[in-house]
Amino acid sequence: MKLAMKPELLAPVGGMRELCAAVQSGADAVYLGADRFSARSGAKNFDKAGLAEAIEYCHLRGIKVHLAANTLIKQSETADFLSALSEAYRMGIDAVIIQDIGMAKRAKDIMPDIVMHASTQMTVSTAEGVKFLEKMGFSRVVLARELSSAQIQKIRQSVQAELEIFIHGALCFCYSGQCYMSSIIGRRSGNRGMCAQPCRLPYQLIRDNKVQKNGYLLSPKDLCLVNRISELSEIGVDSLKIEGRLKSAEYVAATVGVYRKLLDGGMMDEDDMESLMGAFNRSGFTEGWFGGGKNFMSGNSPSNIANKKIGENYAKFTVENANFRRIGVKIKAEIKIGKPMSAVFEDSDKNTVSVQSQFVAETAQKTPLAPERVKEQLEKLGESIYYAENIDVTIEQGAVLPISQINYVRRLACEKLDRQRLKLDSKIVREYIPQIYTDNSSKQMYITAVCDNIRQAKVAARCGVRRVILTGGNKGGLNEAETVFLCPPVGIEKTDIESVMVMNAAQIESNRGKKLYGGFRLNITNSESVSVFNMLESITLSCELNLKDLKKINKPIDTEVIAYGRIPLMVMRGCPAQINGVCKGEGGYYLKDRYKEIFPIACRKGCISELLNSKPVYMADRIKDIKNAGINGLQLWFFDESEDEVLRIINCYKQGIEGGTPEYDKEFTRGHFYRGMV
Numbered sequence: 056m057k058l059a060m061k062p063e064l065l066a067p068v069g070g071m072r073e074l075c076a077a078v079q080s081g082a083d084a085v086y087l088g089a090d091r092f093s094a095r096s097g098a099k100n101f102d103k104a105g106l107a108e109a110i111e112y113c114h115l116r117g118i119k120v121h122l123a124a125n126t127l128i129k130q131s132e133t134a135d136f137l138s139a140l141s142e143a144y145r146m147g148i149d150a151v152i153i154q155d156i157g158m159a160k161r162a163k164d165i166m167p168d169i170v171m172h173a174s175t176q177m178t179v180s181t182a183e184g185v186k187f188l189e190k191m192g193f194s195r196v197v198l199a200r201e202l203s204s205a206q207i208q209k210i211r212q213s214v215q216a217e218l219e220i221f222i223h224g225a226l227c228f229c230y231s232g233q234c235y236m237s238s239i240i241g242r243r244s245g246n247r248g249m250c251a252q253p254c255r256l257p258y259q260l261i262r263d264n265k266v267q268k269n270g271y272l273l274s275p276k277d278l279c280l281v282n283r284i285s286e287l288s289e290i291g292v293d294s295l296k297i298e299g300r301l302k303s304a305e306y307v308a309a310t311v312g313v314y315r316k317l318l319d320g321g322m323m324d325e326d327d328m329e330s331l332m333g334a335f336n337r338s339g340f341t342e343g344w345f346g347g348g349k350n351f352m353s354g355n356s357p358s359n360i361a362n363k364k365i366g367e368n369y370a371k372f373t374v375e376n377a378n379f380r381r382i383g384v385k386i387k388a389e390i391k392i393g394k395p396m397s398a399v400f401e402d403s404d405k406n407t408v409s410v411q412s413q414f415v416a417e418t419a420q421k422t423p424l425a426p427e428r429v430k431e432q433l434e435k436l437g438e439s440i441y442y443a444e445n446i447d448v449t450i451e452q453g454a455v456l457p458i459s460q461i462n463y464v465r466r467l468a469c470e471k472l473d474r475q476r477l478k479l480d481s482k483i484v485r486e487y488i489p490q491i492y493t494d495n496s497s498k499q500m501y502i503t504a505v506c507d508n509i510r511q512a513k514v515a516a517r518c519g520v521r522r523v524i525l526t527g528g529n530k531g532g533l534n535e536a537e538t539v540f541l542c543p544p545v546g547i548e549k550t551d552i553e554s555v556m557v558m559n560a561a562q563i564e565s566n567r568g569k570k571l572y573g574g575f576r577l578n579i580t581n582s583e584s585v586s587v588f589n590m591l592e593s594i595t596l597s598c599e600l601n602l603k604d605l606k607k608i609n610k611p612i613d614t615e616v617i618a619y620g621r622i623p624l625m626v627m628r629g630c631p632a633q634i635n636g637v638c639k640g641e642g643g644y645y646l647k648d649r650y651k652e653i654f655p656i657a658c659r660k661g662c663i664s665e666l667l668n669s670k671p672v673y674m675a676d677r678i679k680d681i682k683n684a685g686i687n688g689l690q691l692w693f694f695d696e697s698e699d700e701v702l703r704i705i706n707c708y709k710q711g712i713e714g715g716t717p718e719y720d721k722e723f724t725r726g727h728f729y730r731g732m733v
Contacts, residue, residue: 062292064318065121065219066311067299070099072373074109076304079379080372081315084119085109086152088248088300089143092136094125094154094176095300096248103142110147115440115476116380117404119149123300125174127246127597128155130581130607134487137161141484144169147477152197154232154246156560157583163192165485170194172219176232176246177560178576180206180545182213184561189216191587195293197221199230199545200278201344201628208290217293222283223310223331224298226275226343228254229625229666230545233576236624238599239668244732246578246599254625255357259647260632272631272646274357276350279331279340284317299335306334308372309365326366333364348629378437383444384472386433388464390416390424391451396460398433400468402441408471412460419455426450432461439469490582495610498687500678500712502705503615505541505692507657512538514698518705521688522572524556526659542566543659544576544626557591575617575690576626582609593688598622601731605684613688618674618681619704620692621655621667622726630656630664657694667694673723675704678711680728 066077068087077085087109088100101109106122113120122143128136136158140151144166151169153159154176162169172195173179173188180199188196195217198207202220211218227234236253238244243251254273259266278298280287287295295318297310309330317323331340337353338360372379388398396412416424426448434443503522504515512523516535524539540552542562555566558576573594579585580597585608588594593613596605605616631646632638646654652669659665674681674689681689689708693701707717 060291060293061318062288063119063294064311064314065294065296066307067224067297067302068109068307069095069300069302070101071105071109072304073300073302073307074112075377076308076373077311078113078116078118079377080308080312080369081380082118082311084121084149084294085113086121086123086296086300088123089139091139092124092126092128092132094123094174094245094248098300106143107146111477114147115473116382117476118380120147121150121152121172122148123152123174124158125152125154125176126248127244127578127580127599128158129600129604131604133158133161133581133583134489137165137487140169141166144484145479145482147479150195154578155580155584156191156577156587157579157581157585159193160191160587161487161583165487167483167485172217173197174232175199175221178230178232178545179559179561180230181547181561182210183547183564184559185210185214185216185218187560187564189214195219197296200226201230201545203347204283204286204290204345207292207345211291218291219294219296220287220292220345221278221298222280222287222295222314223278224302225337226278226341228273228275228631229627232578233544233626234624235598235622236666238732239622239624239726242727242730242733244599247732249733253648257649258631260635260637261645261647261653262632262641262643267632267637267644268635270355270635271353271357272635273625274337274353275343276337276339276341276353277335278343278345280342280345281313281317281323281328281331283342283345284314288318302335303363304373305363305365305370309334309369312369312372326368330365330369333362335359335361344628348634351629351634378440381436381440381442384436384441385444386446386468387448388429388433388446389449390429390454390456392416392418392454396456396464398464398468400441400472402472402476403444404476406472406475408468408475410464410468410471412456412464414457414460416451416454416456418453422455423453424450424455428458429461432458433465435462435465436469441469441472490586490609492582492607493610495614495685495687496682498613500682500687500689502689502691502708502712503539504536504701504705505620505690506701507694510698511693511696511701514701515691515693515705518702518709520691520705522554524572524690525552539572542574543663544623544665545628545663548660563588563590579608580604582607585609585611585614595688595690596686599727599732602680602684602728604731605681605686608685610685614686615688615690616681616686617672617692617726618678618689619672619708620690621669621671621694623657623665624654624668625666627664627666629662630658631666632656633662633664655694668724670722670724672726672728673719674725674728675707675711676716676718677725677728678708679714
């Protein structure tokens with residue numbers, strides 16, 4: 056276990072004005088996005104020139120820059136992604152925040168010294184997940200927002216990697232990285248930084264065809280952990296992160312300023328809370344799952360109700376050319392007759408420069424130069440990032456030197472200190488060589504059935520599917536087909552079944568020695584990610600890819616897709632019925648949207664729940680297209696289908712494999728097979 060230290064305060068930056076506000080108000084580090092591959096594509100973000108300017112501004116002041124390159128990457132984008140990341144690495148970014156596990160692996164291959172932080176989009180909620188990423192070369196993991204204080208402390212005691220958590224800002228109802236709602240409904244993928252926020256829309260909660268509750272049932276309040284900073288420091292959290300790359304400079308200044316005050320031992324006052332509330336809030340604040348999920352929902356409005364007023368003590372950090380964040384320097388100067396003035400400037404980071412005047416000192420004809428006058432000129436550092444902590448001046452009696460030369464020495468020393476503070480170490484960047492493509496289209500296609508109950512499983516096994524995958528709580532014992540335990544969407548769960556479908560890296564770590572299959576929640580969108588999981592028997596490719604995307608992915612192992620069933624749109628720690636105070640454990644709830652679409656809520660162990668799509672994917676009449684994409688495994692996901700429906704649907708897919716075009720008599724969707732995410 057690491058020893059506790061004062062945690063880093065990490066600030067969100069959407070543009071240059073926000074960056075200046077973050078730095079001036081006290082951030083230790085900032086995180087920002089480039090103009091591509093950022094999970095906040097709606098922010099202003101930074102082009103090449105802007106990124107270079109941002110890095111220089113921060114590094115001069117001793118502030119670290121973390122680049123958020125935290126989207127899933129399609130196979131066609133891998134070379135561009137790694138090229139852009141290499142360019143930013145050469146510029147001097149201090150760390151990269153990554154979601155795509157394949158891109159992380161290859162980035163470490165070609166840039167062995169790059170510092171990688173695992174994005175919260177990786178949905179890491181256990182020590183096992185952190186350990187898996189440690190082995191891959193991640194030095195820090197941004198934990199899921201759904202963890203309690205005790206859960207974070209347990210992880211801290213078991214791992215060496217740095218841990219980062221969100222302390223303020225927007226919350227999602229779904230675990231980050233596991234939301235497909237915006238993508239499946241409207242093609243705007245949250246995993247690609249394009250989320251349309253359907254969770255902020257109104258819904259009806261339905262049970263037994265009766266409306267149980269109306270309103271913004273998926274819209275949480277904003278997180279605020281001002282009362283938990285001491286606790287987090289004691290736990291040993293390494294970085295405290297503020298959400299908000301889409302928010303204003305005033306928001307950044309207020310949130311960073313308040314948390315800086317608390318980290319430095321100050322106490323909250325009324326003005327501080329008014330500034331936080333005035334900067335941004337959705338009907339107040341919540342401590343989220345860190346505080347037990349209490350007072351969680353935004354109520355009658357999902358929107359910001361802030362008055363946009365923050366205290367003057369924080370507003371000053373947003374003023375153009377604000378210069379509150381300065382570096383202390385110690386100055387030693389010497390003036391001798393017949394020699395140039397010499398000076399040594401040493402900053403608080405032990406950077407040291409020596410400079411001389413252009414002219415030599417002469418013997419004064421009238422008034423010699425006084426040490427106080429030299430100090431006065433050397434102290435005039437107001438336009439630079441430096442201030443004088445101490446000045447030691449030695450002057451030979453009777454010496455004189457033009458004031459302009461003292462000013463020259465001061466300016467030159469500042470310029471040389473700037474260059475020294477911006478000096479970059481050499482960067483190793485190797486060539487990226489794409490993998491050789493393997494085509495699976497010649498392989499025999501097979502069917503696996505994912506069943507929600509044992510009755511469905513028995514029917515599927517008798518139909519001759521290759522594997523039957525059972526949700527938690529169901530046991531094996533199906534003689535006609537291999538039985539596979541379906542791990543929960545998040546976290547880990549023990550099972551006696553020897554074949555397991557894993558949904559996250561932690562489940563791989565906790566099921567070593569078993570026969571493992573990779574589920575769709577691994578978010579596999581490119582060949583590099585397939586290679587990370589090549590120890591698995593098969594891998595399920597992302598449900599957000601279209602047929603063209605699927606075809607481009609290298610397939611050294613069996614690859615599968617969800618070819619039938621309701622795509623799980625969200626996985627939630629508390630279901631909409633429970634968190635809105637309606638459910639008493641009876642289940643059977645649905646959400647209805649403004650278009651009258653009905654979304655079932657599947658309740659799982661521990662009140663973890665999944666929101667399922669209103670219509671199932673159906674592709675039995677388009678099997679040839681899937682086969683041509685090189686896919687050889689068809690997953691059929693059953694939820695509330697009867698035994699007769701299970702039998703009929705499996706037979707449809709058997710006919711499709713044999714070249715038939717069986718029809719389906721209910722409403723369905725083609726999912727992303729013919730459109731894909733953007």
